[in-house]
Amino acid sequence: MFSVTVRDHMLIAHSLRGEVFGPAQRLHGATYVVDATFRRATLDADGIVVDIGRAAEALHAVVGELGYRNLDDEADLAGVNTTTEALARVVADRLADRVRDGALGDGLDGLVVTLHESHIAWASYERPL
Amino acid sequence: MFSVTVRDHMLIAHSLRGEVFGPAQRLHGATYVVDATFRRATLDADGIVVDIGRAAEALHAVVGELGYRNLDDEADLAGVNTTTEALARVVADRLADRVRDGALGDGLDGLVVTLHESHIAWASYERPL
Amino acid sequence: MFSVTVRDHMLIAHSLRGEVFGPAQRLHGATYVVDATFRRATLDADGIVVDIGRAAEALHAVVGELGYRNLDDEADLAGVNTTTEALARVVADRLADRVRDGALGDGLDGLVVTLHESHIAWASYERPL
């Protein structure tokens, strides 16, 4: 199994709902350094999993929809508690939409998205394609 | 599949038994930067895999039992050759005990512990929960 | 010249005032990974620049005053455009206050605070003590 990963980031504000979150129930924010890993059982005719340039563009577009925003006000995220792990799924599902639309070639088997919220904590979501 | 990872560290002394270890048979030590990854197939009602604060506390407690010690003298580790990979298991099993005791919520599926012994070497142990 | 550095972090929301900031004029947020470097020309009687434990506590207290907050609402920061470089100075000056109050021993010559806002951008402020 092969994989290719590209990294980007986004700067967002949000608050979390639930007593478990303590002070993170207040409006605050985060830099998420975002890694998107694309998996493919075999390489394509060019010898790649996915074109790194197109993968980076797709990821940049997805984080661009979320970055420099207060996620509490985003209609698309209504009802989502925007924890790091939940946002990892949002990014992964949006990338999967782009894969399904053909923006990233074909033959991809799976996708992992990791959001680093600090140097000591990160979360991932893994899904098939 | 979702995961959440928290990072901590411990400073220990030890020696290793076996000719394969060469100079590491002498008493020396290491900083282990320790990553604990918790896995859960779905998010809980709060939208999380595990509370990052509680996960960090659990990991801090476990590395606190080992840190600032000469592991050669620890009764709990008698008979264990405290290689990086063996210590990864010790940390993972102790975290699993805390999960079983309910300190980290329920529904967790698995655990991976990685110990970085330097910028060029690390070891992991992965187990179900 | 000797130095000791400790690292912590804070999660904040804020917005920036000025056309130069483009989309960062909107309410968003950041994780700042914060490095505080203490300088001393010679080591003290214990052979240290500063006790790492006390330095870490002081930094944790300072970032704790800012973290999990919307900096746009903080009275202490009224009139401050909370850019990364301006916040580096806020953190440094608050650490300098603690040094002056004796919380970190004596003999320190200077201080550098670096705030990493992402994997590709950071800012520093350096001052004497």
Next chain:
Amino acid sequence: MFSVTVRDHMLIAHSLRGEVFGPAQRLHGATYVVDATFRRATLDADGIVVDIGRAAEALHAVVGELGYRNLDDEADLAGVNTTTEALARVVADRLADRVRDGALGDGLDGLVVTLHESHIAWASYERPL
């Protein structure tokens, strides 16, 4: 499941064939920071997956066959489009040969090789042993 990872690097020149590669069709080069992960279901009698010293030597030998070279001129790579993912397989297969020849002990179950081409892109190849 246990694993041990060692890191090394190589500096190579190459060009890529195919319009998808854009400017990377020109002769250029890369530093690949190379991580080799060895997996074993259980630890051996010494309490290890593989001797870190021998693993590091094996990886150093493999990257030494590729480094400080123009890969476009290497007979062994004729017909290979030396993308990061393809090179990850080359390194992994050459390490697997060394495992099969007994240079790294026995009982190993699998191998993952990751080549980091920059701070924002990397690729992996995973195979059984």
Next chain:
Amino acid sequence: MFSVTVRDHMLIAHSLRGEVFGPAQRLHGATYVVDATFRRATLDADGIVVDIGRAAEALHAVVGELGYRNLDDEADLAGVNTTTEALARVVADRLADRVRDGALGDGLDGLVVTLHESHIAWASYERPL
């Protein structure tokens, strides 16, 4: 003193002239992860050293002039032994030209450029502005 740093990278091929370079006399290549640090004694009216967006664009333009090329064939570098430290100066001097042309605001006092050639070696060049 304040500073702001932005990071980018470039992929180049080259060879080095001189027996001291051993195998690096052969045509090979490198990824240089490039950090450009801008210094200013005080913040400007917007509370910044330099606009991070414009600094990132300037650095991207400079590394874009060098990347995906064989530096041995670049007319602009004729007679330059393109060691990591010499390239750090090339990048710094080209950024200084852009500062002088007004692309990065005014009031900047100095510039440091660091090129990371691997996880275990890097070089810097520092100059006034």
Next chain:
Amino acid sequence: MFSVTVRDHMLIAHSLRGEVFGPAQRLHGATYVVDATFRRATLDADGIVVDIGRAAEALHAVVGELGYRNLDDEADLAGVNTTTEALARVVADRLADRVRDGALGDGLDGLVVTLHESHIAWASYERPL
């Protein structure tokens, strides 16, 4: 001003003397990831500050004298409280001896040694040559 940095590491055991050190008064250990930075005002005839290969060898030799040892038992360190900052000086002074002996070329102006004891703490010592 130019500089070149090389990175290596050492694994040591030690204990620290003084109440300020709390649990670190017990025998424990550390991995020190060691960065040695060499400074030179101008490049030499080969276009370098120092040969990276020779710098790496010198650093490897110096950390080899300390690594895989209990520093409490080292005659050369008798009377030294082997804090991170004190060890940074030991490494720097030993490198300076090698520079003075001609092992690293001439014309070097200064040296900085940084010892990283974990992902959240490090110390440096800077000296002229």
